Amino acid sequence: MYNETVMDHFQNPRNVGEITDASGVGEIGNVVCGDILRVYIKVKDDRLDDVKYMTFGCGAAVASGSMMTTLAKGKTIEEAMQLTNKDVAQALGGLPPQKLHCSNLAADALHKAIEDWQQKNGK
Amino acid sequence: MRKVYLDHAGTTPLHPEVYSLICEFMKDTFGNPSSIHSYGREAKKWVDEARQQVADLIGAEREEIIFTGGGTEADNLAIIGAAAARHKKGNHIITSSIEHPAVLNSCKYLAKNGFEVTYLPVDGYGLVDPEELRKAIRPETILVTIMHANNEIGTIEPIEELSSIAREYDILFHTDAVQTAGRIPVNVKDLGVDLLTLSSHKMYGPKGVGALYKRKGVRLEPVIHGGGQEKKMRSGTENTAGIVGFGKAAEIAARDLDSEYKRTIELREKLVQGIIERIPDVKYNGHPERRLPHNVHFSFSYVEGESMLLSLDMKGIAASSGSACSSSSLKGSHVLEAIGLPYELIHGSLRMTLGRMNDAADIDYVLEVLPEVVARLRSFSPLANKLTV
Numbered sequence: 128m129y130n131e132t133v134m135d136h137f138q139n140p141r142n143v144g145e146i147t148d149a150s151g152v153g154e155i156g157n158v159v160c161g162d163i164l165r166v167y168i169k170v171k172d173d174r175l176d177d178v179k180y181m182t183f184g185c186g187a188a189v190a191s192g193s194m195m196t197t198l199a200k201g202k203t204i205e206e207a208m209q210l211t212n213k214d215v216a217q218a219l220g221g222l223p224p225q226k227l228h229c230s231n232l233a234a235d236a237l238h239k240a241i242e243d244w245q246q247k248n249g250k
Numbered sequence: 251m252r253k254v255y256l257d258h259a260g261t262t263p264l265h266p267e268v269y270s271l272i273c274e275f276m277k278d279t280f281g282n283p284s285s286i287h288s289y290g291r292e293a294k295k296w297v298d299e300a301r302q303q304v305a306d307l308i309g310a311e312r313e314e315i316i317f318t319g320g321g322t323e324a325d326n327l328a329i330i331g332a333a334a335a336r337h338k339k340g341n342h343i344i345t346s347s348i349e350h351p352a353v354l355n356s357c358k359y360l361a362k363n364g365f366e367v368t369y370l371p372v373d374g375y376g377l378v379d380p381e382e383l384r385k386a387i388r389p390e391t392i393l394v395t396i397m398h399a400n401n402e403i404g405t406i407e408p409i410e411e412l413s414s415i416a417r418e419y420d421i422l423f424h425t426d427a428v429q430t431a432g433r434i435p436v437n438v439k440d441l442g443v444d445l446l447t448l449s450s451h452k453m454y455g456p457k458g459v460g461a462l463y464k465r466k467g468v469r470l471e472p473v474i475h476g477g478g479q480e481k482k483m484r485s486g487t488e489n490t491a492g493i494v495g496f497g498k499a500a501e502i503a504a505r506d507l508d509s510e511y512k513r514t515i516e517l518r519e520k521l522v523q524g525i526i527e528r529i530p531d532v533k534y535n536g537h538p539e540r541r542l543p544h545n546v547h548f549s550f551s552y553v554e555g556e557s558m559l560l561s562l563d564m565k566g567i568a569a570s571s572g573s574a575c576s577s578s579s580l581k582g583s584h585v586l587e588a589i590g591l592p593y594e595l596i597h598g599s600l601r602m603t604l605g606r607m608n609d610a611a612d613i614d615y616v617l618e619v620l621p622e623v624v625a626r627l628r629s630f631s632p633l634a635n636k637l638t639v
Binding site for chain 2: 128129134138140143144145150154158159160161162163164165177182183184185186187188189204229241
């Protein structure tokens with residue numbers, strides 16, 4: 128069902144956890160559909176110095192959160208805003224079609240976290 | 251790595267004795283049971299014996315067993331066949347909200363074709379209230395179909411009470427006993443049912459074969475038309491090897507029922523107690539007593555079912571979940587919704603169903619692995635960890 132890259136990110140998710148003094152936090156999903164993803168960012172000089180995430184969700188949700196953080200870390204805010212859910216799924220080598228809608232929301236959650244930072248900082 | 255199969259409500263492995271008999275049969279018995287010649291007669295002898303074995307498991311007569319292509323087909327035949335035979339008497343069917351899709355979708359099919367269907371609610375344990383059935387009965391009710399035990403949460407329904415109410419009103423009563431046959435005593439006379447569904451592969455027999463018990467004198471219209479096999483109730487040349495295997499599986503199930511029942515309940519209680527002792531924030535779903543001996547069903551707060559299944563599978567443990575993410579339809583379990591579980595606990599559900607090949611060492615292994623799996627998933631669950639910023 129899942130490829131090796133997805134299973135690797137599921138088994139060893141990168142950057143899981145919280146950032147206690149995060150610059151911004153974004154959450155997406157709901158408990159009805161069964162996937163929730165929360166993203167924390169630390170911004171330094173308009174760059175994503177650190178990105179962490181927490182998730183309640185299936186294997187695809189865990190893996191896409193993990194892949195998103197590895198892609199987003201170090202990127203400028205502008206670059207990070209260009210990152211799409213599709214990019215994340217592609218970097219994972221693809222996800223089962225039925226998972227593309229519900230469990231592949233990591234980039235959206237990242238954008239929410241960035242918007243949260245922008246709001247807090249009047250950007 | 252240790253392998254522990256805990257999905258016996260999904261399917262069971264072939265019993266070695268069943269396997270041997272099927273091989274012996276298939277080696278040189280190929281006749282068509284409908285043929286007059288010796289080859290046909292030989293095949294028919296085997297099929298008749300299997301029919302007797304299946305009948306004996308449920309306290310029925312041999313003539314009351316119709317072999318089908320599985321449990322789903324038997325449910326379709328019972329429900330659609332009864333509706334077609336009785337449509338002049340009425341167009342109302344009563345079922346429960348926690349039936350297997352084979353029953354629910356047969357009812358839905360009839361609802362699209364002029365029938366009305368009432369779905370009885372269940373309580374928090376998954377039990378149907380007989381008084382609810384009485385209230386739902388109308389002059390035009392022709393069939394009640396309520397499962398003997400639920401396949402997800404293992405709750406055993408009060409079939410005797412329910413069927414006696416239906417009988418007062420001369421309404422046919424069907425029960426799907428796919429989960430109970432071979433696991434708890436199933437006797438069609440004690441249950442008071444007119445129609446009862448069985449499946450071979452849930453009792454260590456081969457797949458692709460099941461049976462419908464049809465009480466003598468009950469009239470059904472066939473769903474599959476053709477050469478008139480199975481007393482015109484199920485046309486098509488018999489799946490002889492499957493039927494022979496099913497018969498043997500039924501015989502073994504009857505023979506070992508008491509000992510397996512006791513053994514399985516002991517393992518179940520060890521697993522249930524172990525989970526409750528080792529893992530916080532769990533909910534044991536289903537009825538504590540009116541329950542299938544092999545069914546263990548929990549919800550684990552803050553974690554999602556598919557992630558649990560994947561993690562367990564990596565450790566060699568096979569289980570199942572009512573989580574939306576683990577189903578191809580991406581819908582959460584209708585059974586767990588009907589018993590009033592909140593969505594979070596539906597998604598965090600885990601079903602483990604025990605069987606013949608499980609032993610105490612398997613349970614110890616699960617009790618070692620499962621707490622770690624749940625703890626790991628909880629460690630990065632936003633539901634377990636409140637927003638700290």
